[in-house]
Amino acid sequence: MRVGLFVPCYVDAFEPEVGIATLELLERFGLDVTYPFDQTCCGQPMTNTGCHAEAAATEALFVKNFTGFDYVVAPSGSCVHQVRAHLTAIPQTPEVIAVRERTFELVEFLHDILKVEELPWAAFPHKISYHSNCNALRGIGHARASEINAPFYSKPLDLLAKVKGIEVVEIARPDECCGFGGTFSVFEPAVSAKMGYDKVSDHARAGAAYVVSADSSCMMHQKGCAERLGVPLKFIHIAQVLNGAAA
Amino acid sequence: MSAPDDLRIRDGAADRGGLIHPEIRQPDDESERGPDGGRLQHAEATSQPLSAAPKAAQAREPQPRGAKVRGNRPIDQAEAAERFIAAPLHLKAHDERLWDLRKKRDAVAHTIPEWEALRELASQIKAHTLTNLDVYLEQFEAQAKANGVHVHWAADGAEHNRIVHAILKDHGAKTLIKSKSMLTEECGFRHYMDAHGIEIIETDLGERIQQLDKEEPSHVVCPAVHKTRLDVAEVFARTLGTDPENDDIHYLAESQRETTRPYILTADAGMTGCNFAIAETGTVVTCTNEGNADLSGNVPKLQIHSIGIEKLIPRIEHLGVFIRLLSRSALGSPITQYTSHFRAPRAGTEMHMVLVDNGRSARLGMEEFWTSLKCIRCGACMNTCPVYRRSGGLSYGATYSGPIGLIIDPTFNKRKYSTLPFSSTMNGSCTNVCPVKINIHEQIFAWRKVLAEEHEIPLVKKGMMKAAGQVLSRPAAYRAAIGATDSALKVLPRFAVYNPLNTWGRGREMPETPRQSFHAWYKQNRMRTRDDKTGDKTGADKSDAEA
Numbered sequence: 001m002r003v004g005l006f007v008p009c010y011v012d013a014f015e016p017e018v019g020i021a022t023l024e025l026l027e028r029f030g031l032d033v034t035y036p037f038d039q040t041c042c043g044q045p046m047t048n049t050g051c052h053a054e055a056a057a058t059e060a061l062f063v064k065n066f067t068g069f070d071y072v073v074a075p076s077g078s079c080v081h082q083v084r085a086h087l088t089a090i091p092q093t094p095e096v097i098a099v100r101e102r103t104f105e106l107v108e109f110l111h112d113i114l115k116v117e118e119l120p121w122a123a124f125p126h127k128i129s130y131h132s133n134c135n136a137l138r139g140i141g142h143a144r145a146s147e148i149n150a151p152f153y154s155k156p157l158d159l160l161a162k163v164k165g166i167e168v169v170e171i172a173r174p175d176e177c178c179g180f181g182g183t184f185s186v187f188e189p190a191v192s193a194k195m196g197y198d199k200v201s202d203h204a205r206a207g208a209a210y211v212v213s214a215d216s217s218c219m220m221h222q223k224g225c226a227e228r229l230g231v232p233l234k235f236i237h238i239a240q241v242l243n244g245a246a247a
Numbered sequence: 248m249s250a251p252d253d254l255r256i257r258d259g260a261a262d263r264g265g266l267i268h269p270e271i272r273q274p275d276d277e278s279e280r281g282p283d284g285g286r287l288q289h290a291e292a293t294s295q296p297l298s299a300a301p302k303a304a305q306a307r308e309p310q311p312r313g314a315k316v317r318g319n320r321p322i323d324q325a326e327a328a329e330r331f332i333a334a335p336l337h338l339k340a341h342d343e344r345l346w347d348l349r350k351k352r353d354a355v356a357h358t359i360p361e362w363e364a365l366r367e368l369a370s371q372i373k374a375h376t377l378t379n380l381d382v383y384l385e386q387f388e389a390q391a392k393a394n395g396v397h398v399h400w401a402a403d404g405a406e407h408n409r410i411v412h413a414i415l416k417d418h419g420a421k422t423l424i425k426s427k428s429m430l431t432e433e434c435g436f437r438h439y440m441d442a443h444g445i446e447i448i449e450t451d452l453g454e455r456i457q458q459l460d461k462e463e464p465s466h467v468v469c470p471a472v473h474k475t476r477l478d479v480a481e482v483f484a485r486t487l488g489t490d491p492e493n494d495d496i497h498y499l500a501e502s503q504r505e506t507t508r509p510y511i512l513t514a515d516a517g518m519t520g521c522n523f524a525i526a527e528t529g530t531v532v533t534c535t536n537e538g539n540a541d542l543s544g545n546v547p548k549l550q551i552h553s554i555g556i557e558k559l560i561p562r563i564e565h566l567g568v569f570i571r572l573l574s575r576s577a578l579g580s581p582i583t584q585y586t587s588h589f590r591a592p593r594a595g596t597e598m599h600m601v602l603v604d605n606g607r608s609a610r611l612g613m614e615e616f617w618t619s620l621k622c623i624r625c626g627a628c629m630n631t632c633p634v635y636r637r638s639g640g641l642s643y644g645a646t647y648s649g650p651i652g653l654i655i656d657p658t659f660n661k662r663k664y665s666t667l668p669f670s671s672t673m674n675g676s677c678t679n680v681c682p683v684k685i686n687i688h689e690q691i692f693a694w695r696k697v698l699a700e701e702h703e704i705p706l707v708k709k710g711m712m713k714a715a716g717q718v719l720s721r722p723a724a725y726r727a728a729i730g731a732t733d734s735a736l737k738v739l740p741r742f743a744v745y746n747p748l749n750t751w752g753r754g755r756e757m758p759e760t761p762r763q764s765f766h767a768w769y770k771q772n773r774m775r776t777r778d779d780k781t782g783d784k785t786g787a788d789k790s791d792a793e794a
């Protein structure tokens with residue numbers, strides 16, 4: 001199984017350990033993982049702002065980089081949702097469609113494709129609060145969203161349950177958006193920051209020491225909010241926890 | 248956040264032992280609890296003696312007002328939202344109150360096993376009706392006429408107002424009591440009638456508060472939800488002469504009732520909106536918790552019902568589907584207190600129905616947006632919207648606010664409301680709660696594309712996206728932008744944090760930049776082994792040479 005590793009731009013620049021953990025974790029399962037060296041971004045900043053024409057060249061580059069893999073895996077629900085739902089600024093050739101269909105977010109790849117049963121190397125003896133990125137939750141179906149009347153399931157919590165010593169606390173508004181919203185965070189800064197303050201306060205009230213998420217973008221925003229408020233929360237990507245990070 | 252408090256907070260963290268910032272304490276929303284300390288339910292306004300003891304005057308936080316509306320200029324929702332956030336008591340009460348409705352909605356929806364099937368059914372009934380709207384409208388008209396109702400057609404708001412005014416004039420009517428109707432808000436009905444010397448009295452408590460304060464409704468179900476009871480005490484003291492020091496909710500509600508009832512008994516005409524119009528029977532159905540639609544419709548000798556043409560449903564048997572969904576979605580209650588059917592004039596009275604288009608047929612022709620006409624105005628999307636809850640409905644500067652507003656306001660005025668689809672994180676919760684399954688967040692996304700293509704987004708935004716697109720599509724330029732590999736990333740890359748004005752840093756700390764990017768790490772730690780393994784030099788060296 002040939003896997004192309006997509007490391008989103010903000011992970012590359014700000015959270016390299018998340019990329020490293022994703023790579024190492026996939027390799028633990030014996031996969032042949034390649035990091036196409038010319039990769040940049042999925043085009044989301046442009047399309048989310050309505051600027052599809054401006055995203056076309058970036059989307060074409062993405063497809064060029066990731067053509068030919070059995071799977072493309074990225075540690076970000078938001079970027080994967082972009083590729084799957086919105087990579088439409090370029091003609092939908094069979095090549096483009098193939099890349100879009102084969103792109104998976106790390107959690108769903110582990111849960112649905114590899115069907116991971118155990119993570120013997122993983123132990124994280126801490127109280128954590130799990131943050132669902134909205135695109136991961138409602139866009140690609142990581143879990144049953146709280147609004148929906150259907151049996152509960154959660155792929156990230158299923159995986160975290162295999163981590164020794166971990167304790168997941170529940171927050172008061174589990175699926176409330178944290179206010180990052182991509183470019184929303186800079187174009188509507190007051191509401192974005194307030195949403196972030198409320199979110200990190202919710203985590204802290206629930207007694208979490210760590211916030212775990214499958215999306216670094218939300219965590220970058222929440223971390224900035226927690227630091228501004230002086231709320232002592234730590235943030236760690238689920239790839240790191242599943243890869244056996246101790247803290 | 249504009250309040251400088253937030254900038255000081257960080258230094259204070261040490262004094263608090265780094266813990267329990269005020270923000271993380273359990274919230275107390277003092278404006279929303281009854282005398283027994285329990286949270287008030289919607290529609291709870293049980294009559295009590297007027298002797299309730301006045302509260303000591305409290306320091307009042309002035310009510311934040313809505314967006315500044317300047318003709319056709321694009322609404323600056325973010326600016327109005329910032330002022331709302333700068334009023335912490337209002338913000339907290341608003342957010343808590345509406346989140347509570349969302350929670351109640353979840354709780355009650357989860358008790359109905361067939362909930363999701365009901366939503367699907369409602370969505371399909373609406374899709375069917377809208378697809379055959381001409382047929383059902385004609386059927387409705389014929390049936391209503393057969394019931395002895397005068398039926399009128401209005402192409403837009405202005406025509407609606409003229410028609411109603413003519414009806415009133417024919418009867419020499421000077422006063423009109425009405426129940427809340429978003430359609431009449433769309434038409435600017437009160438302003439029009441004001442100018443023509445007709446006195447309008449809103450009978451819905453929230454809408455009456457808004458009328459007295461000369462504000463638009465901020466929410467489709469709870470028009471004054473952005474006001475605290477202190478605000479209401481102030482408005483009533485100013486307009487109804489109540490005791491300004493008494494902010495007891497029962498006192499305020501009773502005072503409004505006492506002052507409105509005489510109008511109800513003497514008004515020349517009554518008017519309601521319409522929740523559902525049943526084609527099969529020619530019936531207008533209204534759903535209220537205060538019974539005020541019944542008073543408006545049944546007391547005066549002349550009654551008028553204003554109906555948006557998208558309110559049609561084919562048959563009475565379909566009504567149950569919507570009734571089961573409406574109040575549960577809106578307030579988490581199984582049904583509204585009153586579900587009233589208006590079908591034919593009472594003996595000795597006259598009944599008119601005005602069917603209003605006002606942009607609806609044009610919307611019906613919009614491939615990506617026509618399903619927004621399914622909306623039954625339950626407000627669930629507003630209650631769940633994290634942006635709406637923190638910015639208040641008036642910040643949108645439009646008749647419709649919150650998620651549903653973002654997708655229908657631009658159909659009324661593309662330029663003025665061009666900014667609204669950007670006031671969203673597109674988190675999708677709205678779509679999940681919508682009882683008629685409108686794909687609201689996808690339509691927000693689609694609107695952004697339409698607006699960008701039609702040059703209705705600011706040039707600076709467009710320019711930034713163009714620059715980002717150019718950098719992100721060229722690996723060498725991209726690598727150059729985030730700094731040379733193997734060295735610390737000293738500057739924040741523009742593409743990761745779009746930041747010409749440093750709006751990020753106003754409310755949040757900047758992310759630390761690591762010593763090394765993933766890209767550099769990979770090159771340092773993995774390229775050699777990979778090369779050894781595959782003998783493939785890859786494009787790495789080439790890229791870096793370009794950079």
Ligand code: SF4
Nearest residue numbers: 622623625626628681
């Ligand atoms: S869009 Fe849906 S959720 Fe929003 S008010 Fe209309 S029916 Fe209710």
